[in-house]
Amino acid sequence: MEKDIKQVVLLIDDNDDILEFISDDLSEKFHVLTATNGMEGLAILEKEIIHLVISDVMMPQMDGFQLCERIKSSIEFSHIPVILLTAKITLQSKIQGLELGADVYIEKPFSPEYLQVQVSSLIENRNKIKAYFSSSPLLHLKSVAPSKADEEFLERIQCILDKNIGNPDLDVVHLANNMHMSRPTLYRKIKSICNYTPNELIQVSRLKKAAELLNQRTLKIYEISEMVGYSSQTHFGRVFFKQFGMSPSEYVSNQQTENKKT
Structure with missing residues (x-):
């Protein structure tokens, strides 16, 4: 396992301040790529090896729900864990996100430490499975x-x-x-x-x-x-x-x- 190489996280949000804030926080442990909507995110997914996607729900052109559905229904990307971030706090919105295949659903405002723990946990669990298969x-x-x-x-x-x-x-x-x-x-x-x-x-x-x-x-x-x-x-x-x-x-x-x- 390539422990010394940073895993790649794709962060998608139409708010530049939030993009910068989360990216700075995660960049110590991960290599972070950013996009401002789902369409930009898909373009990056088609070119790069991405280990995890973090996406806001409310975005223009393609929102987080649509993006999650595209990722989880495509054989090219279905293996990638998805964390959805949203200000929507209704039970129905949570159910919708999870039904579309989101691995984690986090409500805004959230603790940066909590997000980092969720990202680390998802990636580390996948890496443990890969290492066990290998050995x-x-x-x-x-x-x-x-x-x-x-x-x-x-x-x-x-x-x-x-x-x-x-x-x-x-x-x-x-x-x-x-x-x-x-x-x-x-x-x-x-x-x-x-x-x-x-x-x-x-x-x-x-x-x-x-x-x-x-x-x-x-x-x-x-x-x-x-x-x-x-x-x-x-x-x-x-x-x-x-x-x-x-x-x-x-x-x-x-x-x-x-x-x-x-």
Whole structure:
């Protein structure tokens, strides 16, 4: 996990003073991009990897509710947490925001510290899930999905990877073509969900498939390395160790010990 790199927060509000105030407060921990309405915000989302969106509700051109609906209904952006800020304090407005998929709904006026805690909590929880997926040999890709739409997206990715796992030439071009997405869009989506580039995800998927096969204990390590697209068992062992902190043979031994316990 890239702990030393600031996560990117997109802040959207049509009030310049509020934009500056919140941006200054958050910029110590996060890299903050700003927009003055939903349309500007969408344009930024289409170009940048955004880890979280904070949006006012009452804005011209496209308000916060409309923006939230666009984000949560689009496969390109549905994984991004959304915090809505509003002076509306009616129960119905809260229900509307949450029904549209908002992760957090904060009433104005609010404490800057409270907003920062909410932002940190949402991002840290997502990062913990990504890290757990990365270090767990048998954890399925869909486990990092923050929504049902993202789970379906990742299952489609997994299906393509499984069908081509033994192909050493499998790459992002093949993946993008099969997903019917542009390479930049696929890159942003995968990078945001699991913190890997598409090519890194391909390698991790090869290693997780190898762990699954190793766990079955019916094939030799060199046979498995070839099955998942590695022509060299030495190279396979090296990348397996780098990913999971143990060699393939150590992994098999550990699994045997665990199975005896149960």
